Amino acid sequence: MNADAHAADAAPLPAAAGVVGGGTMGSGIVHVLLAAGIDTVLVEVDDASLARGLELVRESLDDSARRGKLEVGVDDALARLTASTRYEDLAACEVVIEAVPENPELKKQVLGSIERQIPDTALLATNTSSLSLGSLAGSLAHPDRFVGMHFFNPVPAQPLLEIVRTPHADEEALRRAHALGGALKKEPIEVNDSPGFATSRLGVLVGLEAVRMVEEGVASPEDIDKAMVLGYRYPIGPCRLGDLVGHDVRLGIAEYLHEALGERFEPPALLKQMVAEGKLGKKSGQGFFPW
Template identity: 50%
Template sequence: MTSNNDPGVPPVVGVLGGGRMGAGIAHAFLIAGSKVTVVERDTASADAARDRIERALGKSLERGSLKGSLNDWARNLTLSTSYADFSSCGLVVEAVPEIWDLKSAALQEIERNLSKSAWLATNTSSLSVDGLAEQLQRPERFCGLHFFNPVPASKLVEVIISKHTGDEAKTLSLKWVEGLGKTPVLVNDAPGFASSRLGVAIALEAIRMVEEGVASAGDIDKAMVLGYKFPVGPLALTDIVGLDVRLDIAEYLESSLGPRFAPPQLMRDMVANGELGRKTGQGFFTYES
């Protein structure tokens, strides 16, 4: 089963990590016509990733954006717990949590299992692509592909070019994004890139306003949606991304760019209390399970 998208994607793609972002990336490549191998840390996580991806495919079929049956599309999906199964992939996208040591080790292990002609990308939303590249044997074949949550609905992918990224990798990465039916923006490596840096800055100020009692979360978001044409308010978006994820990014940006990115105490308290947003049912807003 293939899609009607421009066949600009590699025929076989790997994704490390089948959580919300990894599953979304796998879904995007599947519907663009790639065969996709997702590697997870254990069998239970791999089974959960399969369920997540197949649910996304099912929703696409229900909306009529895909033709055929779920079995037609799911047969191009492989779940594994072994990095060795990346050996046949033309491209592997790493999508593990935003923890430097975890990402760096994962990328090095992926590279050890890739053919020398394969390409490697990280889905980091804030960590230094230059720094990650410097840990690799073939940094010229590496770049950042920052997908946005939820991946199926988002039309944007931020392509991050490190000082080591080769011209061919740069050209191909733009082609891959367009092959997914999405729009690439090209950014040189810098803390937070373009999107995370601006998005987190707005979100942190909105959280400070709640903390200071300037206005309610709902009214702050309404002001940005109705007054500035944001598609979703900065606090609702923080709930979608996850307060824990944004806290990690803010702490990294604070260490790189200074105190203007210092996380508000309210944010720290909410994360400590497990109020992480949509995934826990409670953040700045309350969500039904």
């Protein structure tokens, strides 16, 4: 069933939702849940990570409020947020979204810990941008209620939501994922479980070719980006986008896709060098561009 068919068959919104992982993506997902009026539990691994996650959520809400993009007050939104280092505090959540780093073993461990605490009727989702859901679902007791909900950075501003179905996912789980995406003001697309899905396969391939062009001296990062923005109407060029995503993240996805799909995803030597030198992009202050 496609995204439009699911959208026409809306499901009730969850009264409470959970997010595990408060980094860039997790904090953005918390933001949009709170903005939609949904009570939200944020779980992180320790107090320091939790404090950083809360700081990111507040910064994101404050930024939206300054730009007139937040329909509720920042304090009103934050009043709906519960912060915790305990999976047990997810027990009342009707949907939980895992948003920890792209490490398969870590994600499996976290998903298992979530599943042991939430009701059998709760929707369980992962925000992975590339990993096979089939492999992540292998140890779950209820793979029928497990879906991919791949948000895009920055989550409050990006309208796309990639919903990933596995052969085990039932239609009710997918319907609920689509309904939640609509409530969060996202435009869902639906794809079948495959390495990289639709967006990472296409986006990473363009990004890797841009790195190769810089490596081979074809053009500067500035001119490559200008070509794609002016010539193909990209909102941002692939080199600057790599800086925003993080070149370590892009390298990890490329290595996974290289192993899963073959030589066309082989990471360029320049990308590996940039990561080794700590030139990760915006988060390190330097990538293809200074930040």
